[in-house]
Amino acid sequence: MTLAKFASFYTSDGQGYGLVSDHGIIDLSRRYCSKWPTLREVIADGALTRLADEAATLAPDVSLADIRFEIPIPAPEKIICVGVNFPDRNEEYRDGQAAPPNPSLFIRFPRSFTGHGQPLIRPPESPQLDYEGEIVIVIGKGGRRIPEGSALDHIAALSLCNEGTIRDWVRHAKFNVTQGKNFDRTGSIGPWLVPFTDEAQIADIKLETRVNGWVRQQDRTSRMIFSFRKIINYVSTFTTLVPGDVIVTGTPTGAGARFDPPIWLKPGDVVEVEADGIGLLRNPIADEV
Template identity: 35%
Template sequence: MRFVRFGPRGEEKPGVIDDDGQLRDLSAQVADLSGEVLARLTRLDVRAAPVVADSPRLGVPVAGVGKIVCVGMNYSDHARENGMQPPREPILFLKATTALCGPTDPIIRPLGSEMLDWEVELGAVISRRTRYVDEAQALDHVAGYVAINDLSDRSYQLERAGQWTKGKSADSFAPVGPWLVPPRDAGDPQDLALRLWVNGVLRQDGSSARMIFPVARLVSYASQFMTLEPGDILATGTPKGVGMGQRPPVYLVPGDVVELEVEGLGRQRQVVEDEPAA
């Protein structure tokens, strides 16, 4: 099953893509894909949900996201391309929830931004309140997996007093989706291909097998420092091939088209636009 939220921005309804590829409306069964619903996704009666005739916009496939917890330098090849040693512990930072957008919504380059970069990532969505969970039980707290583009402005991230969050949190800097796929349907989270193209050129071609810290470790680790709530998203890092790692560096400009996919989790497509002048 592949869960989605569809409709105009701010008015999305819960839905599911069935085994025949049909979009079905779940709004008669659940108010939204959020809260306690996330712990019982696979028990919903998909066949009883009516088919949606048209092809509406897809939004972020989970609602009620309280926080986006991101992991830096979690792929060995990405650490090497940045000339860094693999970290001894996971590097955590937060991304503002106002950065959330749908998988085909435009990327908005902020005012003054000249180093806009891409990062395809596997995201884990939390299903229930999680605190001090052991690594062995951590994946039992995952509702499903999503694809994320963890966009960044590298100058804001690295040259503005070293605060990663300020370079990661502009509006549109967290496209998520198109699908939320439950663990039983997503496969092994440590054996998924991740790819990203810019203007048709393959820039990232990696595998979650190259994570330094696996998803279970990351969920457990983050829960030692903060309570994870249903709907929170854990972005687990990116493989090599980001713009900053190109020689010379390559950054996104208006008109560029970014496409990405995480194996089994669907494909995104975004066009870069400039923030309108005030």
């Protein structure tokens, strides 16, 4: 079965969203912008599947060469990231401690991400730009204190993230990592959203990150310390989840910081994050100008 791929993009005519095919973009925003200005409103209305069905026979309106991919959900209310969610990643800390009973969380701002194909930006403040390939879940049905048993009913779609990090800036304070996680355009989300269907779709996804074709990270969602159900349950305990919220679910071992000596990203490098049934997110690296 071919899954629908919904992307947000920018053309010379402005911002839009649509369905991605091998031959271009079916521009849904031209047809539905008065009802659903962005994919966030489509998701809130539970209309992803309906739009995919209605557009199935339409021809592309725009060539892929004529668009710039944006992050799929513009201006989400929340982007919540999970830290240390694979066993080998926990062992990297070498503190002898077992995985904690609850996930470690931090917040990122939308401006810290860019879209597929756009450069990740190394800031002048530090050369320590690092990669973290991750799977993204997008909330479709809001809720508070969501039980694990029904948590997957609240997922609308899946995507990918390169949760780029400025490593020395996550150690500027004692208790937080906010600074190093939020430099403008150091991470990416995309290329698109794939509608969520059922638990089998996410039970054992292979997730891989490559730098210049070299595999740096590889693991499977079946090995996650905190399941998708647990993450949604835990996060919704302290904050109300709303449609369009983005949850970045954790990276495997193998980031550049863990090499001896560390291998930081530099201009000219290309990072690819790929996952079964979702797609491939690719970004070059550039210095801020």
